[in-house]
Amino acid sequence: MEVNSLIKKDEGISFNLISRNKLDTLSSDEKLKFILNEVKKGKILVLEHGLTPMEQTSLIENTMREIEQDTFIGVEMEGYEQDNRTFFQKIFRIYKKPRITMIGPADLLKTVHKDNNIIQIRIIPGRGAK
Amino acid sequence: MGLFGKGSLAAILQKIFGKKHAKIGIYGPPNVGKTTLANRILRDWTGDIMGAVSEVPHETRRAKWKKDVKVENGNSHLTMDIVDTPGIATKVDFKEFMNVYGLSKDEAKTRAKEATEGVIEAIKWLEDIDGVLLVMDATQDPFTQVNVTILGNLEARNLPVLIAANKIDLEDSSPATLKSAFPQHPVIPISALTGYNSENLYSMMIKHFSKKHKKRWR
Numbered sequence: 001m002e003v004n005s006l007i008k009k010d011e012g013i014s015f016n017l018i019s020r021n022k023l024d025t026l027s028s029d030e031k032l033k034f035i036l037n038e039v040k041k042g043k044i045l046v047l048e049h050g051l052t053p054m055e056q057t058s059l060i061e062n063t064m065r066e067i068e069q070d071t072f073i074g075v076e077m078e079g080y081e082q083d084n085r086t087f088f089q090k091i092f093r094i095y096k097k098p099r100i101t102m103i104g105p106a107d108l109l110k111t112v113h114k115d116n117n118i119i120q121i122r123i124i125p126g127r128g129a130k
Numbered sequence: 131m132g133l134f135g136k137g138s139l140a141a142i143l144q145k146i147f148g149k150k151h152a153k154i155g156i157y158g159p160p161n162v163g164k165t166t167l168a169n170r171i172l173r174d175w176t177g178d179i180m181g182a183v184s185e186v187p188h189e190t191r192r193a194k195w196k197k198d199v200k201v202e203n204g205n206s207h208l209t210m211d212i213v214d215t216p217g218i219a220t221k222v223d224f225k226e227f228m229n230v231y232g233l234s235k236d237e238a239k240t241r242a243k244e245a246t247e248g249v250i251e252a253i254k255w256l257e258d259i260d261g262v263l264l265v266m267d268a269t270q271d272p273f274t275q276v277n278v279t280i281l282g283n284l285e286a287r288n289l290p291v292l293i294a295a296n297k298i299d300l301e302d303s304s305p306a307t308l309k310s311a312f313p314q315h316p317v318i319p320i321s322a323l324t325g326y327n328s329e330n331l332y333s334m335m336i337k338h339f340s341k342k343h344k345k346r347w348r
Contacts (some may be wrong), residue, residue, distance in 0.1 A: 054283060057280075059252065060249065064250050065250065067245075113271070
């Protein structure tokens with residue numbers, strides 16, 4: 001609480017790198033709730049271990065339910081998709097873990113460019129962590 | 131034509147190995163031309179249209195569908211229920227409708243509210259379809275999170291997907307970029323507006339969506 005107040009005063013931007021260990025302790029529902037709560041506070045999250053496509057879809061759905069027109073317009077989310085599975089992984093239905101993902105408030109982040117090797121995201125000037 | 135003439139053989143093979151009826155969802159981000167494509171398909175095969183189109187994003191805010199659209203190509207055919215879904219987005223900002231498209235504040239807020247409900251409805255429809263025509267704007271960067279998320283979701287469900295690289299009538303379109311971005315899926319360059327290459331799209335739809343797929347739930 002105290003840290004957030006200091007950030008607001010200095011108009012700094014808060015980046016939180018969330019470890020794979022932390023994410024692995026959460027169920028999908030808990031993970032999505034945690035992410036949306038943090039993003040609604042104005043935090044930018046970098047997930048060491050990204051969301052599965054089904055979790056991403058649920059995050060979009062939950063985000064739509066949480067939109068408040070004057071305070072929260074949604075999320076900006078960028079990451080790399082899962083690598084293609086090998087023949088044996090397909091046979092045994094083993095899914096590779098999704099890769100690193102950045103999620104933040106849509107009024108704070110804007111994706112400038114994304115390709116297979118680089119994701120360029122701009123912080124919208126004049127916005128600070130709430 | 132004998133018992134195993136071209137026509138009857140194709141019909142027999144389709145009966146044994148393929149589907150004759152499929153529910154196909156038209157998906158994609160806002161403003162890529164989903165309803166324009168739905169209108170094109172319906173106009174070509176039923177003489178009807180699906181709905182209104184607009185340059186303002188989120189024009190389609192409720193899913194619309196048309197049953198029993200029979201698409202033919204030579205001796206093969208597929209009857210489809212076509213579902214035109216609202217555009218999927220990760221954000222909806224009513225101020226964009228006001229500042230960019232000149233809507234009044236009330237209109238913009240109503241549109242934004244309905245758009246969020248539309249996104250939820252589009253996602254819900256994923257549970258009830260047999261295949262997806264994923265529409266992308268061939269003039270835009272293909273690696274958007276919405277495109278990647280929808281494709282990942284469909285792959286996890288093992289649903290067949292055909293990518294329609296739309297707006298190739300525009301000078302700065304690059305369907306080749308889309309093809310190289312998603313090499314694991316068939317990409318058909320089209321102009322839903324002019325109908326360019328729609329015959330090829332229909333042929334691929336019959337071929338691709340007739341295949342039997344076992345849905346997976348994850």
